Amino acid sequence: MRQAKRILKELYMAGIKAVHPADAVKRHMRLSRNILRIDGTRYNLKEFRNIYVIGAGKAASGMARAIEEIFGNLITEGVVVTEYGYERRLKRIKVLSGRHPVPDRGGLAGARRVLAIAEKAGKDDLVICLISGGASALLPAPVDGVTLKDKQVVTELLVKSGAHIGEINRVRKHLSKIKGGGLAKACAPATVVTLIISDVVGADPSTIGSGPTSPDPTTLEDAIRVLKRYSLLDKVSKGVLRALKSAENETPKPRDPIFRKTRNFIIADNLTALEEIKRASRSMGYRAVIITSLLTGDVRDASNFIASVIKEARTSGNPVSPPCCILFGGETTVKVRGRGKGGRSQELSLLLAEKISSLKGVHILCAGTDGIDGITEAAGAFVDGTTLKRAEKLGLKPEKFLKENNSYNFFSPLKDLFITGPTGTNVADVVICLVK
Structure with missing residues (x-):
């Protein structure tokens, strides 16, 4: 197991390096002689009076560092807001911090600073917005009649x-x-360029970070439907219910003129990490395949699917024959029934342990790319x-x-927790399966 753990860790870190915030920004953004190029789009900086930088997410400080190096x-x-533990001191961009996944007053203060800059921007200004996983919780700016406590309760x-x-963000x-x-x-009416590192399955800009600079296809009725x-309708506050019934709180839709000068660019996502893990595993001599970067749904269903693919590879050589590296990415959900300690990657690992019991030559790592799984210091488990x-x-x-959602305390005495510390990025979760 020791050698397998080393290989799995190397593959995971290869994926993390591929979605490093600063590197991702520099791959997609170039500035030369006042001409800014982002993928195929050009901006002449001589046309702008001011350049403002705002944003939030677990990768915010790394992205902001790259922006400082470029501009x-x-x-x-x-001003950008990141999670506690992800902060870094920069020269021209202030890095503030808040709590994730349930927002706190640190995030509230940061959101006010971000809004102040946004509202200051005029028609001759450029606003560079940096969004990554965690931005939803890190930018709490409740509508009138809703308190921070109300939002904390709804999120929990x-x-x-x-x-x-997607459902959480809809609300x-x-x-x-x-x-x-x-x-x-x-x-608005400033020009807005948003660089996005996606932690959302499918990389839809309107969902990542709850789409702060994207038209919203969902409605107030959709939000009520989720509750x-x-x-949960009888568990949220009256203020929340009133807000969700007020037409004033309907979000701007596609074709709204406020989006005429706004562009969103995805600069890294789960598939970016998986592709690099695949390349790295092939260099080690494994046949490698990405099954999906769109893994969603209940963690138990996901474990059944992953286990079936592994067993098929062992018995028939499909979709790839051993020695192989089979990759999955996405974000599953866990219905919390117990009071234990864990996270979705650790819970998925425990479910898979049951399904591959006694199978020789199968080694798996399930981990979050942000280095934090649930409310633990572990990224996942082997x-x-x-x-x-x-x-x-x-x-x-x-x-x-499993009954107590206590996967952390199952893996801890086995010394099978995978602990990396905050990675400074977030593109959801990866599952790396080595089959010999």
Whole structure:
């Protein structure tokens, strides 16, 4: 297992390096003789009076560092908000911090600073917006009649109910002055360029960070429908219910004129990381295949799917024959029933441990690319065909830990937790399977 862990860690880190925030920004953005190029789009900086930088997310400080290196003293002012532990000191862009996934007063203060700059921008100004995973929680700007506590409660209820990120953001957009195109509205009539590192399956700009500079295709009715689906209407505050019934809080839609001078660019996503892991594993002699970067749904269903692919590869050589590296990416959901400690990647690992028990030559790492899984310091966990046997010797019963959502304390005594610390980026989760 020791050698397999080393290989799995190397592959994971190769994927993380591919989505490093500063590198991703510099791959997609070039500045030469006052001409700014972002992919195929050109901007003449002589046309702008001021250049402002705003944004939020776990990769915000790394992205902001690259922007400083590219623009230097051309930056008029900037503020970004990142998660505690991800901060770094920059010269021209202020880096503030807040809590994720449930927002706090640090994020609230940061959101006010971001909005202040956005509202300051005029028609002859350029606003560079940096968005990455975690931005939704890190930019809480409640609409009138809704408090920070209200938003905290709504977020906690949705997360514990097993709502997927798209559903959570559908509600949050309609309770915010920033989300769902609100930030673009605040910036108008300035020119807005948004660089996005996606942590969302499918990399839809309107979903990533709750789409602060994107038109919102969802409605107030959609948000209410989500609360109904998870039986939460009687658990949220009256202020939240009033806000979701007020037409004033409807988000700007496609074709709204506020988006005429706004462009969104995806500069890294889950597939970016998976492609690099595939390349790295092939250089090690493995046949490699990416099954999907769109893994979603309940973690139990995901574990069944992953296990079936592994077993098929072992028995028939499809979709790839051993020795092979089989890759999955995305973001599953966990319905929290117990009071244990864990996260979706650790829970997925534990479920897979049950399904590959006694299979020789199968080694798996499930991990979040941000380095933090759930409310733990672990990014995820390692499993192989011996995991349950080793657990049994220590008196650890997997079904008990699954019932309590306590996967962290299952893997900790086995020394199979994968701990990296904050990676400074976030493109959702990866599952790396080595089959010999």
